[in-house]
Amino acid sequence: MTADVATLGIDALLDAYAHGDTNPVEVLAASRARIAAYDETLNAIVTVIAERADRAAEEAARRWAAGTPRPLEGIPFGVKDVFDVSGERTTAGSRLHADRIATQTATVVRRVEAAGAVLVAKEGTTEFAIGGPWNPLNGPVRNPWDTARWSGGSSSGSAAALAARYYPISIGSDAGGSIRIPSAWCGLTGLKPTHGAVPRTGAVPLSPTTETVGPMSRSAADTARLFQIIRGQDRRDPRSQPYPTQGRDAVWPPKNVTVGIPDTFFFEVCDDAVRAGYDAFVDVLRQAGAQTKHVRLPSAELAQTVGYQVLFTEAAVTHAEHASRLKDYDPVLVQRMHAGLLTSAADYLRALQFRHELQLELSDVFRDVDVIALPAAPSTAPNLDELTVNINGRKFPLYEAQSRSTMLCNLSGVPGLVLPTGLDEGGCPTSVQLVAPPFREDVALTLALGFQELTDSHCALPPLLERETAS
Known part of the structure; x- marks a missing residue:
């Protein structure tokens, strides 16, 4: 066994287990x-799981020895620290929850563990998944x-942990781009599924109509594998839905x-390096046989503003019980909650009407195309000191x-998949987003998988790890 075995993807790890290599x-x-x-440098991890992980790894080793492995037997994974794990802290990145010990385990975590995976750690988040980068509890x-x-x-933390090869897969949540933006900036493949495709039972609540749980990894293959495990209805989450599996026929090549x-x-606010990666991605799909067609999305320009209005209003209602403790919140979160509290009932209802109009608009577009390709984010990762891109x-x-391209999916409820397309001149990842019709994640994932079989953008190593490889 070599020290880099933790850097392998799902298939490589399962193969190594099957052959007794580790x-x-x-x-x-x-x-x-x-x-x-x-992690002293990156600060991605809030809690390293101890006894629970040890027991799971030992059980996985026994199952491999007995020849009875489950689909993810022995695969290490992490979860964003908004998901409950019984007996462990769930801080949600907040001083208000700094000592909160969960008494249940989130449905998605239970499903992944039931498939044999080993929970290694809980990962950092902005406060309650809506605050700013400078988290007041964890930094x-x-x-x-x-x-x-x-x-x-x-x-x-999910994105940084995956990019640093702590483990191959993680579970995040996304209310305005919260899976896809960090995936874009860290060179990952992250999926925000159809609203309701994955249950939120056991997750710290934020925004019931915009937030979705989804998988993150370094490849489309691993993201697809994890999505298959976590999707499907949980009746304890009234917004979750049965996942339709009939008629799934996405294939590669995409003729x-x-x-x-x-x-x-x-593209009005889009860095040239991001656009170049976008164009290269589309060219690969064309060469593989895909057709392209120009589409109009006249409501897209307002989707970010209206989406944030819905998100902030619902977040303000969710956190109303803590209104007397605003001094303990991240100032960015307080500002967003104030914006939500100032939203009138009439404005909120108008926002919901706009959502319906956007959904109809997308439905019309999807009569002519199978997916829409967008820049994932208009730039590469922002400077932490200045908070600018x-x-x-x-x-x-x-x-x-940051959310020019992502909030569209949260407001309308359709899925969005982000994958890397290359690096800019500064050596940071650029990415593209594929937006698909409801419950057609398979089309986006198949295109991403085919692209990654023909290219190697998803295999690039951050400088931190290149130095490790060189040494």
Whole structure:
């Protein structure tokens, strides 16, 4: 067993277990060693799981020895620290929950553990998944590609942990881009599923109509594998739905797939390196047989503003019980809650009407195309000190720019998949987002898998790990 065994993906790890090259106990130890080596710098991990992980790894080793492995037997994973794990802290990145011990385990965690995976750690988040990068309880999570930059939010620790190869898979949540933006800025493949496709039972509540739970990893193959495990209805979450599995026929090469190319809004504020990666991605799909068609999304320009209005209003209602403790909150979160509290019932209802109009607009577009390709984020990762993004040499406020392409999916409820397309001149990842019709994650995942079989952007190593490899 070598120290880098924790860096392997799901298939490689399962193959190594099957051939006796390593075992889940050794891989858990290697994963913990990577956390010990890198996390003082990155600050991705809130809690390292102890006895629970040891028991799971030992059970996985026994199952491999007996020839009875489950689908994810012995695969190490992490979860964003908004998901309850019985007997462990769930801080949600807040001083208000600093000592909260969970008495239940979130449905998604139970499903992954039931498939044989080993929970290694709980990962950092912005406060209640809606605060700013400088978390008042745990501090900021730094980006493995450039530690002066942020990993993104709100699934901040999940993204940094995966990019640093602590383990191959993680579970995040996404209310405005919180899986996809950190995935984009850390070179990962992250999926925000259809609203209701994955239950939120056992997750700290935020926004019932915009937030979705989803998988993150370093490849489309691993993200798809994890999604299959966590999706499906849990009746304790009234918004979760049965996942339809009939008629799933997405195939590669994509000769019968049409990719929608949007109008100018998504490229008006977009760095040239991001656009170059986008164009290269579309060219690969065309060469593989996909068709392209220009599409109009006239409501897209308002989707970010209206989506935030819905998110902030619902978050303010969710956190109303703590209104007397605003001094203990992250100032960014307080500002967002105030914005939500100022939303009138009439404005909220108008926002919901806009959501319906956006859904109808997307439904019309999806009659002509199978997916829509968008820039995942308009820039590469932001500077932590200034909280700005650099777009063609100009600095833009982080919060103004980051969700231009992502909030569209949260407001409408459709799925969005982010995957890396390359690196900019500073060596930071660029990414693209595939937006699909409801419950057609398979189309986006199949295109991403085919792209990654033909290219190697998803295999690039952050400088932090390149130095490790060289030594």
